[in-house]
Amino acid sequence: MATPQTRPADQYSPLYFLASLGAGGLSVTFFMxxxxxxxxxxxPVxxxxxxxxxxxxxxxxxxxxIVIAMAGIAFFTVLNIKSLxxxxxxxxxxxxTDAYEKLRNSNAESTLLAMPLALAMTVNALFIVGLVFVPQLWTIVEFMFPAAMVAFGLIAVLAFRLIGDFLGRVLSKGGVFDVTAHNSFAQLLPAFAVAMIAVGFSAPxxxxxNPTTVAAALIIxxxxxxxxxxxxxxxxxxxxxxxxxxxTAREAGPTLMxxxxxxxxxxxxxxxQDHGLHTTxxxxxxxxxxxxFLTRMISIQIAFLGLGAVVLKAQGYFNDFVLGSKTSPGSYALVCPFVAFSVMTHFFVNKGLVAAGAVAKYGTAYWSFTAIAIIAQIIAIALVLRLNKQHFAKRDVVAVPAE
Known part of the structure; x- marks a missing residue:
């Protein structure tokens, strides 16, 4: 008889939506x-x-x-959609399941916001695929913007319904929110989801x-x-x-970033928004x-990357949950900070330093700063591949001997 097999992802958590999110984010890093x-x-693109x-x-x-970028966009968008x-x-x-009902009555109810977060990222990734691979797309783009806003609007409704259920439960009666289990930044996931929908709305x-489209996008x-x-x-x-x-809760350590x-x-x-205000x-x-502005933004990121690194190192998180044999769905939260730092560094270099005349494009300083973005991107790729192997590869079930 064949040995039964299982995998960590079979013990499902909504945090696995972060696997889809990370892959979608990597497609954006290649678009940079x-x-x-x-x-x-x-x-503008x-x-x-x-x-x-x-x-x-x-x-x-x-x-x-160009070859690397197009291949990266294609691969990680497919991975994003497959995971979604x-x-x-x-x-x-x-x-x-009963586990779902238990989750809906605990602090972890906020993890449900990983779903609209991943959905919004997929819409962004698909738009990038259209720009890169579809000829003549820009000729119909004004028709696409309202459709994209409707899609983001539906995702926003889903997100706010989930947030409303959570806040309505914990704020309407005392004692249902475990403050002692609030020892991480896990409760920022709803904010991340709303921010992702916001950036999607800002694209038009x-x-x-079209002034009406621009104004609607700006306001929403x-x-x-x-x-x-x-x-x-x-x-x-x-x-x-x-x-x-x-x-800091050990398995939620990555949320510090x-x-x-x-x-x-x-x-x-x-x-x-600034570009739309300028052109329209x-x-x-x-x-x-x-x-x-970009210097201030990247300074905040450096501070929280440092904070997360200090705490995760003190807890031995990487040795156990990334390089070791232990698994936690929350490990996928490690991917997003490196993806995000890579993207922001590209903007800081090109829209900040180059545009202001501080460094010459394609000069030594330019490539030195850009190398930081590429290193962060490589780390994110390594994390996605490693975590997918850890969580989705099947393993033999080891029988527990009777006493």
């Missing part, structure tokens, strides 16, 4: 190569025609970058030429962005108090303003 290295006059023109006229280094579909199926089955603000993304910021501040403040009293992706998505949202409503900010 095209965004900042492929000329794209006439629109490169499209298929720009990429093909750059390939035809480019040197071998640029051609290699698996999660939706597993989540549907999970809802029929930067890319559309601002409302969602402000809500995300308020939620982040309140949840983080109360969590720090609990961590100081009880220490969740501020990093929140800062990236909100930072991109503000940049998109004659609002102007200088390159120096953008450099200052």
């Amino acid at each position: 190569f095209l965004m900042f290295w492929v000329p794209h006059k006439g629109q 490169p499209v298929f025609e720009d990429i093909m023109a750059a390939w035809a006229a480019g040197n071998p280094a640029l051609q290699a970058a 579909l698996w999660n939706l199926s597993a989540y549907s089955a999970f809802k029929q 603000a930067a890319m559309s030429t 993304s601002t409302v969602l962005g402000v809500i995300a910021i308020l939620y982040t501040i309140l949840a983080a403040t109360t969590a720090v108090s609990s961590m100081l009293q009880h220490g 969740i501020i990093v992706p929140i800062v990236t998505v909100l930072g991109i949202m503000f940049i998109r 409503f004659d609002g102007h900010s200088t390159a120096a303003d953008t450099l200052t």
Whole structure:
């Protein structure tokens, strides 16, 4: 008789939606190569025609970058969608179990927000795939923006229903929220989800030429962005108090760096809004303003990357849950900070330093800073591949001998 096999992911948690999120985020890191290295006059982002023109006229280094970028986008978007579909199926089955009811009546109810977070990332990833691989897409883009906003609107409804259920339960009656188990930044997941939806809504603000579309994108993304910021501040403040009293929950240690992706998505949202205000409503900010803003954003990220690294090292988290044999669905929260830091570094270098004239594009300083972004990207790729192997590879079930 064959030995029965199982895998850690069979013990389902909504946090596995972060596996889909991380893969989708990696597709964005590869798009940064095209965004900042492929000329794209006439629109704010490169499209298929720009990429093909750059390939035809480019040197071998640029051609290699284009191949790597397109392959990376294709691979990680497929992985993103595959993981999302698996999660939706597993989540549907999970809802029929007693474990789901237990989760809905605990602090961990907020982990359900990983679903709208992953859904919003997939919409963003699919838009990138359209830009990169679909010819003539830009000719119908004004019709796509309202459709994308409807999709993000539906995801926002789902997110706020889940947030409403959670806050309605814990704030309407005392004693149902375990403050002693609030010793991590796990409760910032709803803020991250709302921020991801906000950055999706902000895309038409930067890319559309229709004033009504731009205004709607500006207003809705601002409302969602402000809500995300308020939620982040309140949840983080109360969590720090609990961590100081009880220490950081070991399996939730990676959440200490969740501020990093929140800062990236909100930072991109503000940049998109600023571009829309400039091109459509004659609002102007200088390159120096953008450099200052991005420097402040990346400073926050460095602070929380450092905090997370210190705590995770003290807890021996990597040795146990990444390099060792132990598994925790929360380990996927490690991917997002490195993805987000990589993306923000690209923006800091190109929209900040280069645009302000602080460094020359493609000079020594430029590649030195860009190398930091690429190193963070490589770490994120290694984490995704390692964690997928840990959590989704089948293992033989070892029989426990009778006493």
